Amino acid sequence: MPTFQPRSTARFSTLVGSLLLTACAFISINPASAADAQPGSNYEKERAACLNGSSNQDRATCLKEAGAAREEAARGKLNDPAQTQYRQNALTRCKALPDADRIECEKRIDGSGVTQGNPMDGGVLRENVTIVPGTLSK
Incomplete structure (x- = not known):
């Protein structure tokens, strides 16, 4: 039959307490925090x-x-000043487009639509689908 060792129990209690504090810290992070609401x-x-x-x-x-x-x-x-500069550069590239395309370009830069890839893989592809109703011909 195992013997009770107070020293190992104290260590175990300390470990459990530390784990509980860590878990509480992670649980207290609210996913809907103000940081997530910011653009x-x-x-x-x-x-x-x-x-x-x-x-x-x-x-x-x-x-x-x-x-x-x-x-x-x-x-x-x-x-991050670099991120601000990257965004400004991207929006500047959008200015060269016709008005309708420029608006869509700016939406993609601001996060609308789907973004794939990363610079390490060779580039970032941003896609935003806009449905335009057709006209009926008689």
Whole structure:
């Protein structure tokens, strides 16, 4: 019959307590936080990339970084000048298009539609489908 060892019980209790605190920290993150409501929030996309392996990081590190970025965005402290410049460059490229196409281009840049690929694979493809009703001919 195993003997009771108080020292190992104390360690086990400490471990369980630490795990519970960690779990509470993860549970307390509200998916509908202010950071997610802000335009340009990438948390769900970053989390999906972590889970499907396309982030080029190990899963644990990737999820930790995505969560940290989300918290900083909620505090208003996440500001990436390079991303702002990339967006401005993309919108500038849209200006060369005719008005109807320019509006659709700007919608794609602002996140409307479906985005595939990444720069490491050779490019980003943004697709937005607009249904235009046809006219009947007599």
